[in-house]
Amino acid sequence: MKGLENNAAELFRLMDRVRKAWQSVTPCEHLSKSQFGTLMAIAHHGRMPGQSCTPSQEHGALTLTALAGAMHQSLPALSQRVSALEAQGYVERVPDPDDRRVIGVCVTPEGRTVMEVAYRRFGSILSRSIDYLGPQNFETLLHLLGELAIALEQAVAAQEEERESDSK
Incomplete structure (x- = not known):
């Protein structure tokens, strides 16, 4: 059990350091990381660069519901972020040409400009990090962070299921 306690303490310590370092990373002056991620997802039709897209994602604007699902975020939180991006002129809401009741969102030319910045x-910060770690270690880190996210999500879901069954 002592090993588990030490591992937990070390994980907390390291994750806190990463969180603090990550908080200081800003994509640009007028854009938060969450806004940048949202702009990237909209620009790439609900997926991040490198992810494959479904046929429904290949053309046209993306609905907020589809975007929220693709980003694994709640619709209210995403809607609020998109509204802020819209107020800045970085995205616009556009009606679906086939169904005027459906409203999509797309990146404006101003949004593309701020995305490039x-x-x-x-990219500069990321390049320095890769230079420090080395490309192989960086790829391994990305893979392991993804695996850790899955493992933590599954552990939390299992714990919630146990609580629900215990309360019945």
Whole structure:
């Protein structure tokens, strides 16, 4: 059990350091990381660069519901972020040409410009991090972080299921 306690303490310590370092990373002056991620997802039709898209994602604007699902975020939180991006002129809501009741969202030319600035700045920070770690270690880190996210999500879901069954 002592090993588990030490591992938990070390994980908390390291995750806190990563969180603090990550908080200081800003894509650009007028854009938060969450806004940058949302702009990227909208620009890439609900997926991040490198992810494959479904046929429904290949053309046209993306609905907020589809975007929220693709980003694994709640619709209210995403809607609020998109509204802020819209107020800044970085995205616009557009009606679906086939169904005027459906409203999509797409990146404006101003949004693409700010994305380019953010890509350059974030890319510079990322390049320095990769240089420090080495490309192989960086790829391994990305893979392991993804695996850790899955493992934590599954552990939390299992714990919630146990609580629900215990309360019945």
